[in-house]
Amino acid sequence: MKTKSLVTIIGAGAAGIGTATALKRLGIEDIQVIDKGEIGQSFLDWNTETRFITPSFNTNGFGFPDYNAITTDTSPGNFIDKEHLSGVDYADYLQQVAHFFQIPVITNETILKIHKKEDGYLLSSEQNDYETNYLIVALGDVAYPDVDKVIGSKHGIFYTNLGDYTHLKDSSVYSIIGGNESGFDAAIQLARRGKRSIIYTHTAGIDSESSDPSQSLSLYTKGRYRKYADLITIHSGVKIKEITPFEQSYYLTTDDGTVFMSETPPILATGFSNVKSPLIKDFFDVKGNRAVLNEWDESTLSPNLFMVGSQVEHEGVILCFIYKYRQRFAFIANEIASREGISIDEAELQLYKDYQMFLNDLSCCETDCAC
Amino acid sequence: MKTKSLVTIIGAGAAGIGTATALKRLGIEDIQVIDKGEIGQSFLDWNTETRFITPSFNTNGFGFPDYNAITTDTSPGNFIDKEHLSGVDYADYLQQVAHFFQIPVITNETILKIHKKEDGYLLSSEQNDYETNYLIVALGDVAYPDVDKVIGSKHGIFYTNLGDYTHLKDSSVYSIIGGNESGFDAAIQLARRGKRSIIYTHTAGIDSESSDPSQSLSLYTKGRYRKYADLITIHSGVKIKEITPFEQSYYLTTDDGTVFMSETPPILATGFSNVKSPLIKDFFDVKGNRAVLNEWDESTLSPNLFMVGSQVEHEGVILCFIYKYRQRFAFIANEIASREGISIDEAELQLYKDYQMFLNDLSCCETDCAC
Known part of the structure; x- marks a missing residue:
């Protein structure tokens, strides 16, 4: 089997499903998501009693979705009926979102190697090859502990x-x-x-x-x-x-x-670093334990290879919460559409903007408070 | 003593201090706030163990302030260091906001009677008279239980x-x-x-x-x-x-x-209705237990008399949380400036807009969720 798509996303977690949904809603249909486990596997693997530290609350109606939502018109808190969700709760939400927006997801498929090609990337698993023009890396945290700084x-x-x-x-x-x-x-x-x-x-x-x-x-x-x-x-x-x-x-x-x-x-409890993944480490320049990214969250070494999720960081701006990094899903989708000359659904883009889910200027992110 | 000001706000709670701050930041300086108790008195009067049901979390840096903030650049949760604030916690926050923005507040002053005048209102307490062109009613919940529907x-x-x-x-x-x-x-x-x-x-x-x-x-x-x-x-x-x-x-x-x-x-636990207050009930048309307001949250009976806070309701849109009703503070300030021909600080107005604290179209408020 050899499949081809314009955009391939590795990882069917919050970032992967969220980006796939943004791509689809804006009008980029030729996409696929590949995960070595189930949708939301990282969350299914959470420690049983660990909970989201960002409280869920449905404020969608007033233009700002639930902190833990990955799209404009969903609220995981409201869907699961809890303020602080467990990993299993959240995986349930992600599965419903993927289902609702008909995101094509190939589960239980482990990509073993990524090859750079002239016009994109070739991804190989044991059985299959996947060709893609754009590759979006949406590897989560849980699988990539950062332990190198401690000997033994x-x-x-x-x-x-x-x-x-x-x-x-x-x-x-x-x-x-x-x-x-x-x-x-x-x-x-x-x-x-x-x-x-x-x-x-x-x-x-x-x-x-x-x-x-x-x-x-x-x-x-x-x-x-x-x-x-x-x-x-x-x-x-x-x-x-x-x-x-x-x-x-x-x-x-x-x-x-x-x-x-x-x-x-x-x-x-020394943190995470997805660039430790042997699958992708050669495709990024690494500084500290984070991938170096350009202004479109694209690898500075490998064109058309983007990163989404909690590991995205720009100088001084840490995107490690869902309510932060979700603001780059539609941004990247918009950038890919622009490179491909695809005319996107402007109404959907406006919705992402109206819902504070489209961040195009990272210099804006001040967090100091008067009180 | 007889004082005069362009805008007078009755009530130094979340709505009163929030609106006063919006007025001041937009450039309307001639204001005063009057409360029969201290700043945040309603919150000080809360049952000891009652907590905010809206979780506080500081997302200000990403364009949406803490659900319980009354201004763009403050976070009560971060200030008090708690997710679910008590009434005493929140009064502390309100006092700090009033102090920081130098809001003129007259505390422990009970207005006994409001008189409609040709060009505004006259407010009388035991000792003083206060003249004002615009009156903003920011009476809270706690003092106005709605018990009339139960005999005995x-x-x-x-x-x-x-x-x-x-x-x-x-x-x-x-x-x-x-x-x-x-x-x-x-x-x-x-x-x-x-x-x-x-x-x-x-x-x-x-x-x-x-x-x-x-x-x-x-x-x-x-x-x-x-x-x-x-x-x-x-x-x-x-x-x-x-x-x-x-x-x-x-x-x-x-x-x-x-x-x-x-x-x-x-x-x-039958709810609240601030239009039960003998001070203001004659100035509003009442439907059910809520004041009837026009599109500027102004009394339909009494021009230049506005209402802010949790009792504001428009058909189908209930503004009874701070993250909802705070979106009308700058809106009313803007309307008053416009009526008075005062040119406001556009940068500050833009900040309110950028922080989702300026709601000018109540038809937008849909809360249905896909998931």
């Missing part, structure tokens, strides 16, 4: 693998490396089970003065933390560089040589 | 008077009249104390199919209700018409003559 990270357990926490052996105190949302979520889930934890972090989100929720802890997490603060110790200003097993325990060594002892495998 | 309502206790619930005498089951947000909040607070309740309601918000949070229960309340569902009985499809004390108990009679018995004074 294999001795720890990565945040996304905590599951329902039941397999953690009893211990008086757990060690958590990383003080942002994931680190605090792990500490809170442990505390709910009566377990103490120590968060080792360079800069804790809880101390951040920033009013941008991408840089400081969400209000949801702050509220949950306050409930269990007596069970959670925050060890700020330390950077764990190495994990060394020693007898039944683990040594955690900081970059200034201090050593802490952990009775259990430390929990790594 | 004086035998019940109104929702807003529950305070910290400690004075409620022990009882196996409480009766609550009204099945929207307030009724459910009372039931939930009782359930948190282990007390059972029965909600008597014609149409329960929990059953509403509407995706408009003004018509169905908020996701926040649904989530809290689920926790305590076993302690809360919902008696739907009944309309309590009369409360009659009988010995140590109360009879609740429905409009079809059915009688229920309540061991304790029933809790009335």
